[in-house]
Amino acid sequence: MKPISALALSIAMAMTSAAQAAPPAAAVIKHYGDIAKATFEDSLKTARDLEVNIGAFLDKPTEATMQSAKNSWIAARVPYQQTEAYRFGNAIVDEWEGKVNAWPLDEGLIDYVDSSYGAESDENPFYAANVIANQSLSIGGVKVDATNITAALLGETLQEIDEVESNVATGYHAIEFLLWGQDLNGTDKGAGNRAATDYSLTDCTNGNCDRRRDYLSAATALLVSDLQEMSTNWQPNGAARVELAAKGDRGGLATILTGMGSLSYGELAGERIKLGLIVHDPEEEHDCFSDNTHFSHFYDAMSIKNVYTGEYRRVDGTLLKGPSLSALVATADSAVDNKLNSQLNATQDYMQVMVDQASKGNTFDVLIGSGNTAGNAIVQDVVDALTDQTKTIEAAINALKLSDIELEGSDSLDDPASVSAG
Amino acid sequence: MNIVLSINKAASSTVLCLLLSTQLYAQGPSAARWQAFNQSAIAEHIVPKYRQLAAQSSLLTQSIAGFCAQRSDESLLAAKTQFKQTQQAWQKIQHIQFGPVTMLMRNFSLQYWPDKKNLGSRQLNALLKDALQSDTSKRYDSSFFIKASVAVKGYPALERMLFEQKLIDQLNSNPSYCPLMQAIAAHIGENTQAIVSEWKLELENYREYGEESNYQSSMEAATEILKALVEPVEAISDAKIAVPLGSELQKMRWRKSESWRSGQSIENLRSNVAALQHLYSGIEVASARALLIESGATELAEIIDQQFSVLLLQLQGVTEPSNMQYQQQQFNQLLQVQQQLKRLSDNLLAAMKPLQINLGFNRRDGD
Numbered sequence: 001m002k003p004i005s006a007l008a009l010s011i012a013m014a015m016t017s018a019a020q021a022a023p024p025a026a027a028v029i030k031h032y033g034d035i036a037k038a039t040f041e042d043s044l045k046t047a048r049d050l051e052v053n054i055g056a057f058l059d060k061p062t063e064a065t066m067q068s069a070k071n072s073w074i075a076a077r078v079p080y081q082q083t084e085a086y087r088f089g090n091a092i093v094d095e096w097e098g099k100v101n102a103w104p105l106d107e108g109l110i111d112y113v114d115s116s117y118g119a120e121s122d123e124n125p126f127y128a129a130n131v132i133a134n135q136s137l138s139i140g141g142v143k144v145d146a147t148n149i150t151a152a153l154l155g156e157t158l159q160e161i162d163e164v165e166s167n168v169a170t171g172y173h174a175i176e177f178l179l180w181g182q183d184l185n186g187t188d189k190g191a192g193n194r195a196a197t198d199y200s201l202t203d204c205t206n207g208n209c210d211r212r213r214d215y216l217s218a219a220t221a222l223l224v225s226d227l228q229e230m231s232t233n234w235q236p237n238g239a240a241r242v243e244l245a246a247k248g249d250r251g252g253l254a255t256i257l258t259g260m261g262s263l264s265y266g267e268l269a270g271e272r273i274k275l276g277l278i279v280h281d282p283e284e285e286h287d288c289f290s291d292n293t294h295f296s297h298f299y300d301a302m303s304i305k306n307v308y309t310g311e312y313r314r315v316d317g318t319l320l321k322g323p324s325l326s327a328l329v330a331t332a333d334s335a336v337d338n339k340l341n342s343q344l345n346a347t348q349d350y351m352q353v354m355v356d357q358a359s360k361g362n363t364f365d366v367l368i369g370s371g372n373t374a375g376n377a378i379v380q381d382v383v384d385a386l387t388d389q390t391k392t393i394e395a396a397i398n399a400l401k402l403s404d405i406e407l408e409g410s411d412s413l414d415d416p417a418s419v420s421a422g
Numbered sequence: 423m424n425i426v427l428s429i430n431k432a433a434s435s436t437v438l439c440l441l442l443s444t445q446l447y448a449q450g451p452s453a454a455r456w457q458a459f460n461q462s463a464i465a466e467h468i469v470p471k472y473r474q475l476a477a478q479s480s481l482l483t484q485s486i487a488g489f490c491a492q493r494s495d496e497s498l499l500a501a502k503t504q505f506k507q508t509q510q511a512w513q514k515i516q517h518i519q520f521g522p523v524t525m526l527m528r529n530f531s532l533q534y535w536p537d538k539k540n541l542g543s544r545q546l547n548a549l550l551k552d553a554l555q556s557d558t559s560k561r562y563d564s565s566f567f568i569k570a571s572v573a574v575k576g577y578p579a580l581e582r583m584l585f586e587q588k589l590i591d592q593l594n595s596n597p598s599y600c601p602l603m604q605a606i607a608a609h610i611g612e613n614t615q616a617i618v619s620e621w622k623l624e625l626e627n628y629r630e631y632g633e634e635s636n637y638q639s640s641m642e643a644a645t646e647i648l649k650a651l652v653e654p655v656e657a658i659s660d661a662k663i664a665v666p667l668g669s670e671l672q673k674m675r676w677r678k679s680e681s682w683r684s685g686q687s688i689e690n691l692r693s694n695v696a697a698l699q700h701l702y703s704g705i706e707v708a709s710a711r712a713l714l715i716e717s718g719a720t721e722l723a724e725i726i727d728q729q730f731s732v733l734l735l736q737l738q739g740v741t742e743p744s745n746m747q748y749q750q751q752q753f754n755q756l757l758q759v760q761q762q763l764k765r766l767s768d769n770l771l772a773a774m775k776p777l778q779i780n781l782g783f784n785r786r787d788g789d
Contacts (some may be wrong), residue, residue: 104539121540122677141672163673166538263784270785278530278572283539371569394782403780 001065025321028310031251031322033241036086037234041304042079042315044227050076050175052173061199068178074292077132079315080227081299084305088262092233092240098171098224103286105168107177109158110215112206112211114184124164131158131169132211136306149214152412153259155239170222173287178216180289187282187369189361191291216356227242228346233382254397254405256325260304261393269386277379293364297382304323304389305344325396333399350385353378450778451713456640460628462707463647467700471515472523476614478504478511483607486584490600493593498669506586509577513693517701519653519785522620522740528613530572534579535680536661541573542582549574553598559638560598562605578681579608585683595639599666645779651701651710652770653784658694659763662687663756671753676746685742691759711772721774722769729766736762 053072057065057102080101087093108117108128121127125140131153137144142162146153158169181194199204201215208327233240244252276284287293306312330337357367357378367375397403451459485504488537489497511531523529534542553560560566567575583603586592591597627636628643637643666687679687703711714723740755748756774781 116546118540122543123538123540123675162676163668255459265783266785278527279534279541280571281539281541281545281547281573283541370571390783395543399781404775 016394019222021326025249025253027323028325028328029244029249029256031310031324032252032256032307033234033244034322035306035310035320036083036321037236038314039079039086039306040227040231040234040311041074043083044224044231046072046076046079046315047220047224047227051224054216054220057196058199058217059393061196063196065339066179066196066199068209070290072076073172073176073179074290074295075293075315077287077296077381078299080172080295082303082306082312084229084267085259085263085303086244087258089258090240090244092243093230096226096230100223101173102159102165102168102171103173104166104283104288105173105177106166106208107171107182107289109161109167110174110177111212114182116184117182124166126161126164126167132208132215133274149211149218151218151225152417154215154218155222169349170219170226172223174219175216175223176289176292178219178272183282183289183291185282185364185365187280187372188364189363189366191363192289197340218403250402250405253325253328253400254402255401256307257393257397257400261390261397263300264304264386265390268297269383269390272300272385273379274383276364276368277376277383280368280370282368284368285365288365291358291363291365294351294354294358297364298348298355300353301347301386301406305314305348308340308344327394329399333395335420336392336395336399340389340392343385343392347382347385347389350378350381354382374412450717450776453640455708455713455716456644457628458708459710459713460640460643460647462705462709463701464621464625464628466705466707468515468518468521469618471511471697472614472618472621473517474543475508475511475515476611476618479607479611479614482508482580483604483611484581485639486604486607502584502684505581506686506689509581509681509684509686510689510693512577513690514516514697515695517650517698519650521624525616525620527572528617531575531609532574532610532613532719533576537573538667541571542578545571546573546579546582549602550592550596550598553602554596560601562602566605568607568758575606575609577610580610581681581683641779645781647701648710648774648777648779649781651698652767652774652781654698654762655693655767655770658691659760659767662691662694663760663763667753667756667760671748671750674743674748674753676743676748680745680747686736688740688742691740692734695730695733695737697702699734700728702730703727709778714773717776717778719773722773723774726766726769726773729762729769732758733762733766733789 005275050069053065053069057069083093085095086099097394105126106121106124107113108130109124109126110130111132112130113128125142126137127176129139129364131137131144131149135145135147137146138164140194144157144161145154152365154169161169162166162297165308177192180192180196183190185191190404197203197209199209199216201209201213204210209390230240231408232238235241244255247255271338272286276282280287285291285293286296309326310322312319314319326337327343329340354367355365358364358376362375364379366372367379369375461462482501484502485501489501516533519529523532524700529648533610535542550558573579580603583589583599583606585594628640631637631639631643637646642692662680666676668674676682676687680690681687701710703709711723711727714720714726736759740759744751771781
């Protein structure tokens with residue numbers, strides 16, 4: 001008799017048994033990779049749209065063309081944030097992520113800032129280096145030739161210069177700052193309000209428009225090429241797929257759950273949301289220039305839900321659907337699966353409250369304001385929902401008996417040199 | 423498996439065999455033993471250390487009031503000395519991140535750190551400026567602290583103000599400076615006292631376990647305590663050593679260390695490690711070490727205890743940097759401490775297997 005592969009056999013068994021049968025782990029992991037592929041492809045596509053619109057803006061810098069560039073930045077964040085559940089657990093994503101989504105940033109490294117920003121910081125000698133205004137920098141013994149603003153200057157020299165994490169020269173948030181400028185409204189309503197003439201070659205405001213244009217172009221081109229790289233990694237037999245496959249079925253499932261739990265609790269509930277709530281400071285807002293933070297958090301939460309339910313709504317509207325981790329957990333412990341699904345939905349509901357508030361002008365920086373009791377409570381609900389679902393993600397790990405799996409990649413401590421660098 | 427990599431080569435093969443055998447035979451501690459562990463950790467470690475913290479914080483309020491009432495070199499020195507003692511009392515219980523300290527975010531209120539965006543400085547300056555510009559004198563009462571950011575409420579804010587280099591100028595130019603310092607100290611005193619009182623009620627959570635209770639089982643309650651033992655080791659290595667040290671001597675940036683203003687960054691490490699060792703093996707009735715031995719992992723239990731002791735010895739040889747800068751030799755000493763912390767962390771994580779504990783996600787995952 002011809003031997004049948006274990007995979008084929010388990011697929012066959014899955015198809016013939018009852019409707020409740022679990023999908024094979026390998027199929028769940030493959031589909032997880034397929035959603036990554038689609039989400040990074042959508043991120044790349046929307047980043048290219050952004051590049052086109054920034055090109056049009058620079059060709060003719062008006063408020064209208066600037067607005068359409070801003071709109072495409074906001075649209076580009078929708079798929080990108082939905083990739084974030086892939087970051088923790090997949091070393092190839094985590095090591096790359098800082099180039100495209102590093103935050104928070106000391107924006108004074110890049111361009112002019114308001115006097116309230118201050119001229120220096122304990123933490124960062126390049127706090128107010130302003131590379132757009134300076135063709136060469138010499139700070140604390142570090143010399144930088146910035147005559148030409150190129151992708152290489154941003155990506156290889158300025159990014160995390162002097163081993164300071166908040167020296168963010170590239171990625172979405174650098175571009176966001178260049179499009180919106182600083183939000184000087186504190187915890188009152190309103191976002192950054194940069195004038196389109198900051199990019200005008202004829203009516204230049206705030207000086208160095210030619211260099212600011214170069215910076216915006218270079219940063220956008222770099223974003224596109226970085227996303228191209230990650231999109232390639234998730235193609236069939238791409239590096240990310242190979243890395244994932246090498247972990248085996250149990251390692252693959254643990255990767256999915258690690259990404260969900262780490263993003264849900266430490267990163268999103270803690271670093272990005274609760275921190276802002278306890279310091280009541282708009283500096284702790286993820287998208288602090290554009291005031292788009294509510295959507296960034298909303299789609300982060302959706303990312304967690306996507307990888308669990310095996311569903312992703314692409315930017316063209318089509319629904320990608322396949323074998324899900326949810327179905328696998330359901331056969332191991334249906335109560336855990338039910339609870340996790342309802343908690344993931346509840347989290348989206350709480351996020352939606354935040355989004356609805358933003359549509360009334362009560363953006364995240366307003367909600368976290370000191371003394372804004374109602375606003376603070378809305379944000380706290382989100383933190384609580386994310387914390388609750390993390391406990392059930394732990395229960396799902398136990399249900400699938402994966403708690404002994406140790407993952408590398410979500411932890412930078414194994415390499416002390418990388419810790420100080422970021 | 424972590425343990426093979428993390429102990430010296432001579433011992434590794436024995437420990438590997440030992441672990442394999444414990445995985446085959448051990449059941450992990452019984453519910454009764456976990457309960458004994460919980461009760462002794464609370465009675466011998468958590469509650470006494472919070473009592474010390476509250477007592478030291480009360481002394482701090484007095485000494486700052488003394489300085490503000492009568493400014494002199496002596497009264498300033500006394501306040502600074504008391505601050506350092508209070509800070510060490512905090513460092514000895516900083517690892518507990520559950521129970522009353524998390525109520526109303528007291529853990530963050532007592533210490534907001536690291537402060538990557540320099541919020542403590544910006545927000546304190548804004549408060550002081552605001553006080554200067556307003557007609558009526560500012561009242562730093564409870565309603566002020568309910569609204570205030572955590573960055574201006576705790577030990578780091580007080581350290582900033584008390585160890586300010588231009589302290590006398592600040593005091594002379596701003597009549598709200600001393601009242602604000604006193605209010606922060608008093609607020610800290612109230613918070614730490616509340617933690618002590620609330621632990622009396624908190625004990626109820628360790629009497630009965632189940633669906634209606636805070637914890638499902640004595641083992642789940644113990645998991646929370648074990649998290650406080652295991653997770654800080656890596657966090658200390660990362661945030662308190664690796665970040666301020668940088669990758670090489672020239673990249674050292676000691677202003678990122680935890681208590682550089684009061685010159686206590688290294689002293690903090692000593693307090694942290696000593697407190698964690700106490701939680702691990704210093705408890706008499708049922709320590710983590712004892713439970714580990716009962717679970718069959720005797721050698722691992724001893725190695726972990728030795729690693730704590732080695733760390734304390736290593737740290738005794740490390741001095742605070744002078745003028746915020748180390749020489750190569752001191753830099754290397756701290757790198758060794760870091761490596762030792764890494765080994766300790768690996769072994770503590772490995773110890774969770776014979777104890778059959780799943781620590782779950784922690785707030786440092788991500789980032």
